[in-house]
Amino acid sequence: MQTHSSHPIRVLCSRISEQLEQSVTVQGWVHAIRNLGRLAFVHVRDRSGIVQCVLEGELAEMTLSLESVVSVTGLAVEASKAPGGLEIRASAIQCISAAAAPLPFEINKKTIGARLDTMLDNRVLSLRHPKVHATFHIQAALAGAFRDYLTERDFTQIFTPKIVASGTEGGSNLFPVDYFGRPAYLAQSPQFYKQMMVGAGYERVFEIAPVYRAEEHNTSRHLNEYVSLDVEMGFIRSEEELMDLEQDMLGYMLRKAGAECEAEFALLGVELPVPHDIPRIPVAEAQSILQRKYGKTSPKGDLDPEGERLICRYAAEQNKPAFVFITRYPREIRPMYAMPAPEDAALTASFDLIFNGLEITTGGQRIHDYDELTASIRGRGLLPEHFESYLDLFRYGMPPHGGFAIGLERLTSRLLGQPNVREASAFPRDRMRLTP
Amino acid sequence: MQTHSSHPIRVLCSRISEQLEQSVTVQGWVHAIRNLGRLAFVHVRDRSGIVQCVLEGELAEMTLSLESVVSVTGLAVEASKAPGGLEIRASAIQCISAAAAPLPFEINKKTIGARLDTMLDNRVLSLRHPKVHATFHIQAALAGAFRDYLTERDFTQIFTPKIVASGTEGGSNLFPVDYFGRPAYLAQSPQFYKQMMVGAGYERVFEIAPVYRAEEHNTSRHLNEYVSLDVEMGFIRSEEELMDLEQDMLGYMLRKAGAECEAEFALLGVELPVPHDIPRIPVAEAQSILQRKYGKTSPKGDLDPEGERLICRYAAEQNKPAFVFITRYPREIRPMYAMPAPEDAALTASFDLIFNGLEITTGGQRIHDYDELTASIRGRGLLPEHFESYLDLFRYGMPPHGGFAIGLERLTSRLLGQPNVREASAFPRDRMRLTP
Incomplete structure (x- = not known):
């Protein structure tokens, strides 16, 4: 398969551990955001799992809504405090598809706090x-x-x-x-x-x-x-x-x-x-x-x-x-x-x-x-x-x-x-x- | 699995070669019949293939119609002239479900000589x-x-x-x-x-x-x-x-x-x-x-x-x-x-x-x-x-x-x-x- 510079090869969250200390691109949904001003932690979820991405400086200022689809490129590193023991130090982030906010219910908690009918309406x-x-x-x-x-x-x-x-x-x-x-x-x-x-x-x-x-x-x-x-x-x-x-x-x-x-x-x-x-x-x-x-x-x-x-x-x-x-x-x-x-x-x-x-x-x-x-x-x-x-x-x-x-x-x-x-x-x- | 004398274990046509010189029971549809009076050749078809059964004496006098479901018990033997190189010398035959005769078309020829609509009507x-x-x-x-x-x-x-x-x-x-x-x-x-x-x-x-x-x-x-x-x-x-x-x-x-x-x-x-x-x-x-x-x-x-x-x-x-x-x-x-x-x-x-x-x-x-x-x-x-x-x-x-x-x-x-x-x-x- 060819690598196009404009279309980096996507790595699944579950495979990042195989590419530590290398630049990787993950693509998925924004599962959670913790913004500390000049530093933000964004959890990206794909079909294989979730990875923490660390955004610093200007990148942290980007407006992101939960469940938007993003592409994040950065250095994969070990990080003992991150979920799964690794994270991506982002060098670039692109919003592929922005999600409307707020969501009808939160989906990054242990369970969905909504009635079954509401869940089925927003399936x-x-x-x-x-x-x-x-x-x-x-x-x-x-x-x-x-x-x-x-x-x-x-x-x-x-x-x-x-x-x-x-x-x-x-x-x-x-x-x-x-x-x-x-x-x-x-x-x-x-x-x-x-x-x-x-x-x-x-x-x-x-x-x-x-x-x-x-x-x-x-x-x-x-x-x-x-x-x-x-x-x-x-x-x-x-x-x-x-x-x-x-x-x-x-x-x-x-x-x-x-x-x-x-x-x-x-x-x-x-x-x-x-x-x-x-x-x-x-x-x-x-x-x-x-x-x-x-x-x-x-x-x-x-x-x-x-x-x-x-x-x-x-x-x-x-x-x-x-x-x-x-x-x-x-x-x-x-x-x-x-x-x-x-x-x-x-x-x-x-x-x-x-x-x-x-x-x-x-x-x-x-x-x-x-x-x-x-x-x-x-x-x-x-x-x-x-x-x-x-x-x-x-x-x-x-x-x-x-x-x-x-x-x-x-x-x-x-x-x-x-x-x-x-x-x-x-x-x-x-x-x-x-x-x- | 238990063997009941009244319910012999069925052997698939394709597995008879593993039981030569033994008594076997096959069950399937009557694919073809050739009756020579005191001797009849009946081809029995199951999901795995077709085997020739040889009926002699009284057994050959049984009235059988094509496509009836039968159970045949007999000795499995090599037979160079039989299809597949083996046949069953029947000691018993039972008709489980008799088919009406004549069939709307013959199905033991190389192809069915009927129009597609007739084939679909009798699917x-x-x-x-x-x-x-x-x-x-x-x-x-x-x-x-x-x-x-x-x-x-x-x-x-x-x-x-x-x-x-x-x-x-x-x-x-x-x-x-x-x-x-x-x-x-x-x-x-x-x-x-x-x-x-x-x-x-x-x-x-x-x-x-x-x-x-x-x-x-x-x-x-x-x-x-x-x-x-x-x-x-x-x-x-x-x-x-x-x-x-x-x-x-x-x-x-x-x-x-x-x-x-x-x-x-x-x-x-x-x-x-x-x-x-x-x-x-x-x-x-x-x-x-x-x-x-x-x-x-x-x-x-x-x-x-x-x-x-x-x-x-x-x-x-x-x-x-x-x-x-x-x-x-x-x-x-x-x-x-x-x-x-x-x-x-x-x-x-x-x-x-x-x-x-x-x-x-x-x-x-x-x-x-x-x-x-x-x-x-x-x-x-x-x-x-x-x-x-x-x-x-x-x-x-x-x-x-x-x-x-x-x-x-x-x-x-x-x-x-x-x-x-x-x-x-x-x-x-x-x-x-x-x-x-």
């Missing part, structure tokens, strides 16, 4: 706070580890359409799209398409893509658009294999993200859980435990949010990790494609995974027999004609199969102990929020 | 044909290599919303979404959001996600929903750095996909191009070349599809690879955020990449100064108020930056020499097609 600023910033490095690492784990095991990444002609579960909670004057919807999940790709001979597939739920909820647990980490696998013997896979995969993802984002987890003070020997508790048994231990009554065949929190507390009391698989949900609360349990056709070979008190996964084995599936659709009061292009899949040879999906934002927010899932979405979409 | 079947199948393994490898290359270079994977309040380019070609009774749209590109993530301090970001274009075109080059491989990078000195990056990255992606999908490329007879020294031709000069060499007249400031084909032919005649960067598009045909060229404000610091006769990338440096950007928006007859949450980005310190996007289906189809981009989409969405 580009709040994302610059090191602790908020760390969230999305960790999220990217989790998604990358998901891909690596599955690719290594012969899973093929797929890309399926999000504009669909009908819903996967009968038509509720769908966002309507005007598709050249024809009615269409945003996909609630890639469910049908990932099953089709299994049946198309890929056998093992995964997808990392947005899904849409037009739910009117406005809670700390719901997003109307979120990233779904989807897995589907053919030639399984039962849903137990899927839980084996998810447990092992989560262990890999946490170890990998932990290694890649060691500094981020340390900054956030998060200790990574180890998902081994996750209990697998039939929902009826979980309900009994909740009733017996906590006097908690659950809705029919399911756990409510309070029940999800309590069953994780129960697991913690047994010295188990903060994960619990709940299994054997009744057919009436699972989708029409859920495989009946072998021992009781009123139950399903399905599961949820609860992590730190919140459901982060729904999964299970699917019905692969054409006649059984059409009967199940009819049993819901739905019309097989409405599922024609999906049902075609079962006409031409379909192996036993199943899968699951992990909500990426829920996984991230539970891992980081964030009370609101919106904190784990760079630009959340909820009942009220469409911008930024 | 699960057509995807099983080895040549069609190969396309999406290659596509997954390309997307994976894109991620690996960028992650290695400090780029962070981002996930940004596809439901947006307004378009990036003024409102045309948008699919409307009913968002709880409020008007919203499907994102044409993550343009604004990837710029925001650069400005949020991530500096270098990429996204792999669907984008939506409500274009009325119904051509072999257009999809209304496609996967965009987006890149955005801060602290660049000019758009030349972006072209350097894309050239190097494409080289990596093709080498990596080439290594991972050697068998697939061989099956398709595709030789991988090497994108080195890609010419960078200002669009005005490209137009002159087309006029001079081929008598071809171009639209104002742009190339049309015929021009894109001819400029690649021109490059080939110069012994250049099948890639050409076209640069310096006039401002009037680029978006309002395009950075003016330093030497002529009527032109932009932008580029397209043409590959094998088709534009697969649009990119360039972006305006990062707030006043310059609002002036540019006004210059288009647009209202800055409509871009408020985007413009906020430029109020709090924004570095020079730029990026580009690659259409994944276009890259795949051009690489594989497919005449229609729909062939590189598992479930294409076009003017007429919403299913499967």
